[in-house]
Amino acid sequence: MLVLNRGRLRLPIERLRCTVALVFLALSSLHAAPTLRALPEHLRSDAFGEIIGADRLAESTATSDLQLVTPRGAYASCHLVVGLRTGGAYTLTLNPIARGSGIETSLYREWLHYLPATNEYIPDALIPIKSPYQSRLPSPDNRIPAQTAQGFWLDIWVSTDTPPGNYTLTARLVSSGETVPLSIGLMVLKVEVPEEDAVVMDHNTYGTSWLADQYPHLAKKLGRRFFDSAEYFHLLHAYHRIFYEHRGIFHQLGYGHAGKVSPEFAPKLEGRGKDRHIVDWALYDRHYAPLLDGSAFRNMHRSARPIPYVYLPINPEWPASFENWGEPGYEREFVNVISAMEQHFREKGWVNTRFEMFFNHKKRYKGFSWDGDEARFPGDYGYFREYARLLHQAVPPNSPVQFVFRADVSWTMERQWHELAGVVNFWVCGGGMFSWYPDHLKELKERGDTVWTYGGTPAVTEPSSHISLEVLRAWIEGSQGFVRWLTTSPGLDPWFHFEGGTETLIYPGDRFSLAEPIPSIRLKLERNTLQDLAILNELTSRGTEAASLKAAAVQLFNGTTLQDWRFPRPALANTDPLEWSNADIDDAAQYSAKFGKELDAAAWSRVRTYIYEKASGERASAGR
């Protein structure tokens, strides 16, 4: 969606500096009367009604007269901010839009996390609430002294059946006997967001033992039954669902660095050597069947479909014991079990998911003698070749089940692309360094390999647009996906001693009596970026030159050219990676400030304006 001055679709939009918003907020706070305001999605309010420092660089439209513009098959979003200068009770009511419009609204209260490192309150976790919502300021559970403002995230789902045109959402705040109305315009475009994303946005995690820690009430209620309970499996699926609803996917690795496999991530095995075989699929199927047949995603705004990728439990200790490595028994154990898995998947019709053989271990964790993840030593490549051979032995050449060999690569990615051609066919490459080798991408794709990049997640202390950066970068570089390497670890106390959220995009709902995860503002912003990018990407399939679209997008995003998004191959890349240090890599991969502190919160909203203008224009041309 796009923020415009009401009643106009004049692009580019009139921009006013964020200071306008700040002045507006400051003036309104002088009155003791309650206030209710709408803010564009990229401007986050703190506990006192001010835009948080990180977002103040933003250029923005005035906040007193907000109009959202949105394509169909998409969410539009904004913040609502309740202000009570002297605190007290309030009721916030969001009036429903007319039935049959295909428009649905969802409202969330924004949790204000205290960050000791910067001594500030920043909103991120979103607690689902129902309208009318009654509470008071200071918020009883958030416990912020002298809190005078509470932000809410408004999600507006606009279905593909919604007739294009103008709509109005109305809300009202009642406090101390006063009623404050608010109207938000919603302009629905003819444009539809394609189902397919331009970039697969992946959210990763490891293991499941943390679930009991993050859901203490549920764990206490269920006791020893926790990991066998229906609630637990619902929780596993809920993690997939929340990311799917936000146009992403979820990866959950089910084994540890020394090869221990959680029971629900693999079929149960018995026997040794030639006698090793699968004896029980019950837990595996309970976990994966709804994900692999897509039924876990019923009754969502996106159509139900099987997860596109999943880790296999294969590691050097499973299904074959490392005790037999290099001996006939290892091959027999591996091939027998993986062959049976292929047969099971085929019989179940699980043919729309790529099953990934992926090795996550590193020598430094002392489980095995070679690096499976980010291999650095060329001597380790032999293990990859051997596992490719074993997989080839196990899976019939005409199998409809899609087994892939995934490797996450950094130090020696260029060498691995060459030496492991035909062995690994799914590459997840360290971002930054990947841009040293732009000429290889075409070759990898032409031989049928899948290429993703990976990296982290921006902290809540970064301007809100930073969540869009890696999504856009992946599309600019031609990567087919981007992995945020850890997205479920909010820290020991995200509520009152938050560390910034660089390892999470969701939060456990346990604190709010919800036995499933809750989203974050950053996840919502990432989703909205993906929606827009899907439209832009679709334009290339209609004949618009990708390079010109990309050039326009980056110019609007951060005033750069496409050349600024890649590093020239550094001299370091021509030396032996065994001699590199992380500091050398950092020195060779310095981004300009336009990708960091100068990247303002409104960056993506400018790209969005361009995308909607472009898509609306092309649609109009096509209709003539």
Add this chain to the structure above:
Amino acid sequence: MRRLLCAIFIAATATFSAESPQAAELRRVAEVASVMLDGDVCLRIETPRSKDFANLKDPRDPWRYGDNYDVDGAAFNQTKKTLIRLSRLCQHACDVNLWMPVDSDLASVQIVIRNVHEISQFWKWGDMRQPMPSEMARVLKTATRVTVQHQPDIVSVLAPVFDSLNNVVGVAEVVGKTAPDPRGNVK
């Protein structure tokens, strides 16, 4: 043949004691570990290049040792296979980990091989080297086995690993949990 000898050895040395059945079992495995592990091979596991990085301080790159940690695959794999077979002597899930002292003064120690359950009473996740626990120092100095139970649900028996000169060059940690967690340490 090795397994048969192990079984005979265990049967011959199994005696009644007041220790818990689990501790007694771990102790018996520890006795076998001292016999079966080849200290000369263990000494060859970490490569000389890797050891050089252990002492290299790079203020701009705290992960430099970890990134350059490397092992001799043959020595590692041979020893790991032995450790896995030793763990099969336990009725219930146990691990046999290999620890090696870093310096001759026994000031620090490093875990060199871990196993599937990832259980240890001493390993701190991600640490490349650690201060020498007093119990391990005792094993290295006296060539005796030591039973350790710092955590109520974990028992470790530390056993000396000998080289061909009959020097104690390492420590085998035979470790089990009273209530194994099928999902623990999967992270």
